[in-house]
Structures are given as C-alpha cells and as structure tokens.
Amino acid sequence: MAWKNLSQNSLADGLIGHHEALEELDDVEALIDWSEIERLLKDIHNKSRGVQAWPPLMMFKALLLQSWYGLSDPALEKQLARDLLFRRFIQLGLSEGVPDHTTLWRFRNRLEKTGLCERLLAVINQQLSRRGLLIRSGEVSIIDASVIEAKQNRPGKGKDGRNTQDEEAGYNVKQGSDGKRKTTYGFKAHVNAEEDGFIKAYELTAGNVHDSKVFAPLLTDKEEEVYADSAYKSRVHDELLKEKGIRNRVLERAYRNKPLSAEQKRLNRINSSTRSTVERVFGVLKLHYGMAKARYLGIARNKARLGLMCLAYNIKRGVAIARSCQMSAQGNTV
Numbered sequence: 001m002a003w004k005n006l007s008q009n010s011l012a013d014g015l016i017g018h019h020e021a022l023e024e025l026d027d028v029e030a031l032i033d034w035s036e037i038e039r040l041l042k043d044i045h046n047k048s049r050g051v052q053a054w055p056p057l058m059m060f061k062a063l064l065l066q067s068w069y070g071l072s073d074p075a076l077e078k079q080l081a082r083d084l085l086f087r088r089f090i091q092l093g094l095s096e097g098v099p100d101h102t103t104l105w106r107f108r109n110r111l112e113k114t115g116l117c118e119r120l121l122a123v124i125n126q127q128l129s130r131r132g133l134l135i136r137s138g139e140v141s142i143i144d145a146s147v148i149e150a151k152q153n154r155p156g157k158g159k160d161g162r163n164t165q166d167e168e169a170g171y172n173v174k175q176g177s178d179g180k181r182k183t184t185y186g187f188k189a190h191v192n193a194e195e196d197g198f199i200k201a202y203e204l205t206a207g208n209v210h211d212s213k214v215f216a217p218l219l220t221d222k223e224e225e226v227y228a229d230s231a232y233k234s235r236v237h238d239e240l241l242k243e244k245g246i247r248n249r250v251l252e253r254a255y256r257n258k259p260l261s262a263e264q265k266r267l268n269r270i271n272s273s274t275r276s277t278v279e280r281v282f283g284v285l286k287l288h289y290g291m292a293k294a295r296y297l298g299i300a301r302n303k304a305r306l307g308l309m310c311l312a313y314n315i316k317r318g319v320a321i322a323r324s325c326q327m328s329a330q331g332n333t334v
Helices: 026-031 034-041 056-069 073-082 084-090 101-113 116-130 211-218 235-244 262-288 299-333
Strands: 140-149 170-175 181-193 199-206 225-228 247-250
Touching (some): 034 116, 116 199, 140 211, 181 262, 199 211, 211 235
Antiparallel strands (some): 140 181, 181 199
8 A cells, every 4th residue: 555645845834934832842853763663664554555545654653642642533633734743743744634533543553453562662662772761781670550440431321221331441449548449440551661760561451450460471571670569479470580580679568467577668668769660650641641541442442542652651751861861961061
C-alpha cells in the first residue's frame, strides 16, 4: 500500500508567522532519530493495493500527541485539523486533510497486534541510552502495579439483557492509606521502571490479577537489583532472583504471629526510598496522561493505549533530563 506524499509545502504554509508557541515540541523533534522509527514502521501497511495510506511515522507522532495532551480519538482528529503546533510536529501542511478518528483508532490497534509498541519502546530507550539520558550500567528495576478504572465499570443491563460492564476487566480490592477498603472494577497497569523514572517494560491485566503474577514477565534479565513492594514478596520470587544473580530489594512483609524484625524494618525504609520512584511515574501517567480511566473496552485496546503512554512519557522524560543537563552545563560556564 502506497503512502500519501506530504513532503511539499503549500503557499499557506509559507505565510505562517514565527511564534515561539509553535516551537514547544522542537526539543522532542530533535531528541529522537525519527528515521529509525520510520524504518521500524515501514511494513505496517504491507498491502500492495488499495487507497494511499497516511504515512506511519506521521500517524505514530499523532498518537504521541494524543498521549501528551490526554485526547480522545475524535478530539485528536479535531486538534490535528485546527492546531498549528500539532501540524508542525507531524509535518502536515495546511492544505492537507487529517486522518479521521477511526483511522487513528485502527492504526493504534495495529501497533499492538503486530507487537510494535514493545519494539518501539525498546528502540526509543536505546536512543535515550546512547544519548546518556537512560543509564544502563548497574541497571535497576523497580516493579509495581496501578489500578485503572474500566470505561464501563458499573453493573447494568443492555438492550439484550446482558451485563454492560467490560467483560475483560475485573474487581480489585485495595486497602488505602486511611485504612478503608476501596473496590475498583477495571484493569491493572504493571510497570518496570528504572531509578531515573524511565519505563523499561509494561503489561496490562484484568484488575483481579494479583501483582505478583506479572513479576517475572516484567524482568529484563539485564538488571542487577530489583525493587518492589511487599505484595511481590514470596519464596518463589526470592529463589528466582537468586537463580538469576539479581540482588533482591523486594520489601519484607509481616505475617500473622511473625512481625517484622528491627533489621527488616530498617532495610524496608532504605529500599522504599528507591522503590517510590515508580509511584511518581504512575502519578504523572494518571494526572497528565489520563491513565486513571480506561478509554476503550477490552485488554488489547487499552494495552495499546498504555504502551503509547509509556513511549510518550519516556520521550518527555528524556527531554526534561536533557534540558536539566544543558542548564547545568551553562551554569558551570558562567
């Protein structure tokens, strides 16, 4: 399938005045080697016949915008049509139309079905590592999970009499810091982050899947030590980490008639300071990326959304660290 040719600028593009608001994403543009991303996406439209498709790199960058600005598919379509910043970032001229929300929806699901979300995350992390922003020597993994409320989370009956709740979600019961039990019908985002807050791996399950079930799949086998809260503590995990030669920093847990010793409490306090990094990651994803509420039905579609959030988050995290390093360097030269 051929791609639309969007390389030529129209007269209208040449009339756009300069304004710093249009350059807000230029740091993102400069940080990533987009040609490498484009090569990875080149086979996503592999049919030899049919109407010309939107270039995959343009579609991917549009989905990054969706994550950064917390937009639904219809809202993204509207924003692409009227926002000069968005058009500049995806390199779409003013004379061009925009992909409709169903096209955006299908492209995102295609990324998940082909396993490209995970591969894109790996490629972007490799680029960040080459730039010295994501440190891989002495690699640390911090594993945790966070609940996502389902799009359709309340029981009810549809026209056919069936329950309207998302059938692939599940109930999660958690005791809050105030001691009260909170029940949420939805999903769980499972994440492996490193100590600077970059996401290395992710998974999405129904809300009733225990955190510990996704512990082993999130390991990269390159880490030297692993941090996690006490929900992940078990003899099986202790033996797994020992077998892999990974230092075990999973928080100790108390059992009935077997409280924590003073030494275990001390170690938990030390390890908690590092483990809390992943909680800040979830905080950003929920507050700024809309992760707290599912936007689609089913695990596959919401996993695709989560994967793009992780990609978008890592890119913005890389930009923030690069800016900080640049400011420090400028300060040292003054």
